[in-house]
Amino acid sequence: MKGIIIGGGIIGLSIARLLIKNGYSVTIIDQSMLGRGASWAAGGMLAPLAEGLTGPFLKFAVESRDMYKSFVEEIQKESGDNVGFWECGVIYPVFSEEEKETILARIDYYTKLGYNVSWLERQEIEDMGYSIGKGIIGGAFFPDDKQVDNRRLVSALAKYLKKLNIEIRQFEKVKFINYEDGVFKSVTTDKEEIKGDFCILAAGAWSSEIEPIKVFPKKGQMFSFTTKKKEEIKNIFYSKRAYIIPRKDTNLVVVGATEENVFFKEGVTVAGLAYLIKGLLDTLPNTKDYQIIETWYGFRPATPDGLPILGKSDIKNLYYATGHYRNGILLAPITAKIIVDLIHREEESPYLKMFSFDRFKEPMV
Numbered sequence: 499m500k501g502i503i504i505g506g507g508i509i510g511l512s513i514a515r516l517l518i519k520n521g522y523s524v525t526i527i528d529q530s531m532l533g534r535g536a537s538w539a540a541g542g543m544l545a546p547l548a549e550g551l552t553g554p555f556l557k558f559a560v561e562s563r564d565m566y567k568s569f570v571e572e573i574q575k576e577s578g579d580n581v582g583f584w585e586c587g588v589i590y591p592v593f594s595e596e597e598k599e600t601i602l603a604r605i606d607y608y609t610k611l612g613y614n615v616s617w618l619e620r621q622e623i624e625d626m627g628y629s630i631g632k633g634i635i636g637g638a639f640f641p642d643d644k645q646v647d648n649r650r651l652v653s654a655l656a657k658y659l660k661k662l663n664i665e666i667r668q669f670e671k672v673k674f675i676n677y678e679d680g681v682f683k684s685v686t687t688d689k690e691e692i693k694g695d696f697c698i699l700a701a702g703a704w705s706s707e708i709e710p711i712k713v714f715p716k717k718g719q720m721f722s723f724t725t726k727k728k729e730e731i732k733n734i735f736y737s738k739r740a741y742i743i744p745r746k747d748t749n750l751v752v753v754g755a756t757e758e759n760v761f762f763k764e765g766v767t768v769a770g771l772a773y774l775i776k777g778l779l780d781t782l783p784n785t786k787d788y789q790i791i792e793t794w795y796g797f798r799p800a801t802p803d804g805l806p807i808l809g810k811s812d813i814k815n816l817y818y819a820t821g822h823y824r825n826g827i828l829l830a831p832i833t834a835k836i837i838v839d840l841i842h843r844e845e846e847s848p849y850l851k852m853f854s855f856d857r858f859k860e861p862m863v
Contacts (some may be wrong), residue, residue: 502685502692504531504672504708505700508826509819511655512834513698518662522843525665525692527685533652536702536826538625539796541743541754547587547608547642548736549614554803558849559825563644569831570646577654580675582647584746588640588734589623591781601638614642631780644645645734646828647745672708675816682815696815696841702806703797705820711807712858713821715762715797719770722756723788727760740777753778766793798823801860808833809840809850818855
């Protein structure tokens, strides 16, 4: 059977990899280079606890986080590339007593659920080797949250898939998804019509330009800098002011990210960078003389409730795997698994009902 995947980001690539392992023929179509959308612009945090997720979505995200070690080990073996997976833990710095109350409540919530999380006094953070901002009174520590170098990961996935000689169509824009009598038939691009047995829409922030689903872009700006020595910063620092992500075995540090409702407005702005730099210096003031290496931006695929859209559509053999918002990298392993289980085994994960596009349908009058 032949599957067509629209979108060559982390979600599309991860699904393609599993489909091929189950004997399917796959065509990936992307309007740009593979992995160069939100997947390239991301920070690579695997941090559902630091993010403050709750309820069933927290369970879903933690499940995916805990799949990551074996996920990356397999991809590293398949591609021959190291993808910078690091079980570094996350420090959440707190800047006020009011914020401390909120974070202590979160710690209590997670502790009752059995997660490993603790409060750190300011001195305890300093004892970890950090010269932190004067405004920091303490913080939460999430030792089981992790990270991956998202750029290295999508590059490794793309390398592996190319070795398998699957059909990869880059710089090709999908115009229409075609169906007859409610059944998927083909995809029309700006170059030709491509037929397949099923189709998965994984086009991120651009998904609603192809299908009428409630996904919209949220812009994020980021920058990176270098420290004086490798792994000078050994933990992620995550707060509302900025997240600071040191890369494993290097002196590169990634800082993000703004959240802007500006549709697909291109470019890095002075205001965006100023916001992030202030957040960095409020947290780790000794970085003020370090060299900025790169600035960039991307478009997260947001939905009205911040949750992904996964599973069946109204068209038979057309599936959705989009709307992952801030958590596309984190949710790649579990998304690939439940989508491929649905297609290959007709096995419907309980999560599919939770994340169905049906939740956004207007009620019948």
